[in-house]
Amino acid sequence: xxxxxxxxxxxKCLNLCIFExxxxxxxxxxxxxxxxxxxxxxxxxxxxxxxxxxxxxPTQNRYLESFAxxxxxxxxxxxxxxxxxxxxxxxxNKYRDL
Numbered sequence: 001x002x003x004x005x006x007x008x009x010x011x012k013c014l015n016l017c018i019f020e021x022x023x024x025x026x027x028x029x030x031x032x033x034x035x036x037x038x039x040x041x042x043x044x045x046x047x048x049x050x051x052x053x054x055x056x057x058p059t060q061n062r063y064l065e066s067f068a069x070x071x072x073x074x075x076x077x078x079x080x081x082x083x084x085x086x087x088x089x090x091x092x093n094k095y096r097d098l
Contacts, residue, residue, distance in 0.1 A: 002098075004051070006047075006094045007048065007051065009087060009090055009091050010044050010047060010091060012087060013044055013087040013088065013091060014041060014044055014045070016087065017032075017037045017040050017041050020084065021034055021038075031085075032070075032074075032076075032082075032084060039065075040084075040088065043065060044064075044066075047064070047095065056098060062096045063095070063096060064091060064092040064095065067088040067089060067092040070085055
């Protein structure tokens, strides 16, 4: 798998985060908070830069902190996962397997 294959998923996830952030700003409650969305946006933006540089960390260090937080700390619904959670999981898995 090539790093550029992940870019589409990253862009889709970033767009979803921006959409969700706009909903929170309009007072619409959702699974994620503005703070969580900002964390995801920052991490995915940094990941894009890492992938573009083609200098990847060792395999054991390739994971999304935000995915781990959504899974363990933020308490997102695992029974009926959101599109955002599923995208984070997909990106996390692809990044790990590069």
